[in-house]
Amino acid sequence: SERERLYIEGHYYQEVSGDTDKTIVSYEQWRKLYPRDTIPLNNLARAYASLGQFDKQAEMALEEMKLDPTSSFSYLDMVISFVELNRLEEARTLAEEAAAKKLDSVGTRRVLLMMAYKRNDQAEVERRLTAAHASADERFLVAVKARTEMGQGKTKLAHQSFAEAKTLAEKETASEVAARLDAEEALGLGIVGDCTAGRAEALASLERFPSGFNRGPAFIALAMCGEAAKAQKGISALEQEYPEDLSTRVEFAPMVRAIIDTQQGKADGALKVLEPSHRIDYGTGPLGSFTFAALYVRGLAYLANKDGEKAAAEFRKIMERPYLSFGNVFIPMAQLQMARAYALQGDKVKARTAYQDFLATWKDADADVPALVQGKAEYAKLQ
Numbered sequence: 224s225e226r227e228r229l230y231i232e233g234h235y236y237q238e239v240s241g242d243t244d245k246t247i248v249s250y251e252q253w254r255k256l257y258p259r260d261t262i263p264l265n266n267l268a269r270a271y272a273s274l275g276q277f278d279k280q281a282e283m284a285l286e287e288m289k290l291d292p293t294s295s296f297s298y299l300d301m302v303i304s305f306v307e308l309n310r311l312e313e314a315r316t317l318a319e320e321a322a323a324k325k326l327d328s329v330g331t332r333r334v335l336l337m338m339a340y341k342r343n344d345q346a347e348v349e350r351r352l353t354a355a356h357a358s359a360d361e362r363f364l365v366a367v368k369a370r371t372e373m374g375q376g377k378t379k380l381a382h383q384s385f386a387e388a389k390t391l392a393e394k395e396t397a398s399e400v401a402a403r404l405d406a407e408e409a410l411g412l413g414i415v416g417d418c419t420a421g422r423a424e425a426l427a428s429l430e431r432f433p434s435g436f437n438r439g440p441a442f443i444a445l446a447m448c449g450e451a452a453k454a455q456k457g458i459s460a461l462e463q464e465y466p467e468d469l470s471t472r473v474e475f476a477p478m479v480r481a482i483i484d485t486q487q488g489k490a491d492g493a494l495k496v497l498e499p500s501h502r503i504d505y506g507t508g509p510l511g512s513f514t515f516a517a518l519y520v521r522g523l524a525y526l527a528n529k530d531g532e533k534a535a536a537e538f539r540k541i542m543e544r545p546y547l548s549f550g551n552v553f554i555p556m557a558q559l560q561m562a563r564a565y566a567l568q569g570d571k572v573k574a575r576t577a578y579q580d581f582l583a584t585w586k587d588a589d590a591d592v593p594a595l596v597q598g599k600a601e602y603a604k605l606q
Contacts, residue, residue, distance in 0.1 A: 225256065226253070226319060228250075229250075229253040229263075232605070233241070233246060233250045235278075235358055237266060237269075238253035239466040241465055241468030241469055241471065242468065242498075243273060243469040244469070245269050245467075246268065246270050246553075247270050248269070250263040250266050250267045250270070251263070252540060254461075254597055259446065259454065261287050261290050261291045261296070261297070262512075263545075263575055264283045264290070265283075265287055265297075265300060266574075267280075267283045267301075268284050268287065268300040270519035273503070273506045273507065273525070274468075274504065275502075275503060275504060276399075277307040279431065280300075280307060283300070284300035284303070285301070285408070286299045287300055287301075288300075293324075293326065295328045295331075296328075296330060298326050298443035299321075299328050299330040299331050302331050302334055304320045304332070306334060306480075307546075307547060309445055309544075311338065313588060314334065315336075317336065318331040318334055319335070320388060322335075329363050330353065332355070332360055332363075333363055336348065336352070336367050336368075336406045337371075337549040337550060340547070340549060347597075348368075348431075352365070352368065352435045353577045354461035356596055362391035362397075365391065366384075366385075366407075367390040368384045369384035369385040369407075370407065370411075370550055371417075371549070371550035372384055373408070373411040373412075373552045373556060374550040374551055374552040375550075375597055376415065376572075376585040376592050376594070377587065377588060378412065378420075378527065378589050381408070382408065382413070383484045384418075385404055385407070385408045387580075388401075388405050389405065391504075394599055396511075398431060399432045399435040399436065399437060401431060402431040402435055402441075403440070405425070405427045405439040405441070406425060406428040406437045406438075406440040407419045407435065407440060408421075409425035409427075409428060409441060410425075410443055410444040410513075410516075411552045412582030413425075413444045413448045414519075414552055414594075415552065415556065415593060415595075416438065416452065416591055416592070416594045416597065417532075417592065418449065419447035421447070422444070422449075424444070425444040425445045425448070429441050432481040438457060439458070439461065439474070439475030441459035441512060442454045442457045442458045442461070442475065442479050445457070446479045446483050446486075447482055449486070451483045454483065455480070458471075458475060458479040458480075461476070462470055469503075473499040473500050473503055474503055474516070474517060475585065477497050477499055477500045478500065478516060478520050480493070480496045481494075481496045481497045482520060484524075485520075485524045485527045485601070487522055488527075490527040490528035491528065492522045493520075493523070493527070494521065495527070497517065497520065497524065500521070503517060504517055505540075505544065514547050514551060514553070515547070515548060515553040515557070517554065518538075518540050518557075519541065519557060521537050522534045522537035522538045522541075522557070522560055522564075526563060526564060529567060530569060531563075531566075532563040532564075533565035533596050534560065534563075534567070535568070536560075538557040538561040541553055541556075541557040542558060542561065542591060544558050555581060555584045558581040559594060560575060562575075562577035562598070562602075563577040563601070565577055566601070571605055575602070578601065578605065579603035580597055582595075582599065582602065585598075
């Protein structure tokens with residue numbers, strides 16, 4: 224039937240080839256032909272969120288909720304839409320309503336945990352983590368804990384939590400998921416300047432699962448930590464394997480090449496390579512772990528190009544939208560880079576304030592995190 228054809232086609236583009244544009248075309252066609260079906264709305268909501276098109280995502284989520292108000296998918300898509308539009312209280316209320324009606328999901332429970340971290344409600348954090356223990360939710364919520372700890376500069380705790388999440392994933396024979404967590408940890412460590420550990424985690428990711436969706440972030444981490452040849456070879460092979468995959472074409476490959484160009488003193492080339500990445504500057508949604516990566520790498524290229532004003536503009540975009548990815552390590556690191564951008568412009572007053580904000584945010588971070596050590600030294604020189 225036509226519905227079956229569209230189902231197969233849409234899922235192929237979304238799950239196999241990774242062509243988000245064709246995914247949208249296919250599901251929009253399904254939506255028009257079968258306006259009472261919620262499957263295309265759910266998948267369109269995901270696709271539009273991945274591109275940062277939050278108004279379109281909200282349109283799909285609202286229509287889905289109207290058609291099927293007793294579906295856990297409807298609740299999750301609506302909760303995520305509220306988060307992406309910075310309507311956080313509405314998101315929390317709806318997620319709690321879903322739980323009361325037993326229409327919640329691991330996705331809504333992850334959002335509620337992230338919000339508890341954001342409010343610094345430690346009692347609620349512990350309650351949710353305890354409730355998830357020995358359940359199917361546990362590895363997902365422990366991964367949220369790990370990412371949040373990385374964002375707080377608590378890399379030692381983060382390492383323990385990532386290890387726990389990986390062990391739980393392996394118990395479910397989800398080696399590719401564990402490898403993705405290796406890559407996430409590698410990238411976080413690279414961003415905060417711990418490249419010895421970051422390089423090791425990236426290589427562990429590729430060894431654990433050499434052919435999975437963990438490769439893109441692992442190659443970015445390797446590039447960030449000076450392994451240009453390995454990163455370039457790996458990302459080129461990934462492009463050949465998945466020529467239509469949007470994440471590879473506009474996110475992973477441009478970022479690997481831009482990082483390498485920036486390190487080699489070719490910041491203009493890095494900025495040119497990153498032009499396609501504007502499409503996903505705010506994409507992937509609140510449950511994603513690589514939101515803001517393109518903005519951050521572009522900001523670094525502007526810093527290397529001695530353009531403090533444009534660098535600050537990129538980092539400001541991250542800092543103004545923390546709700547798009549609670550606990551994300553790019554947020555405090557953007558604060559540090561903002562301080563460097565102001566210093567580059569010769570604005571010592573704003574630079575001091577930015578350094579103070581970063582140091583206050585990371586007041587409980589591990590004392591030996593390279594980014595914190597460097598930030599303190601740079602701030603001291605401004606006094």
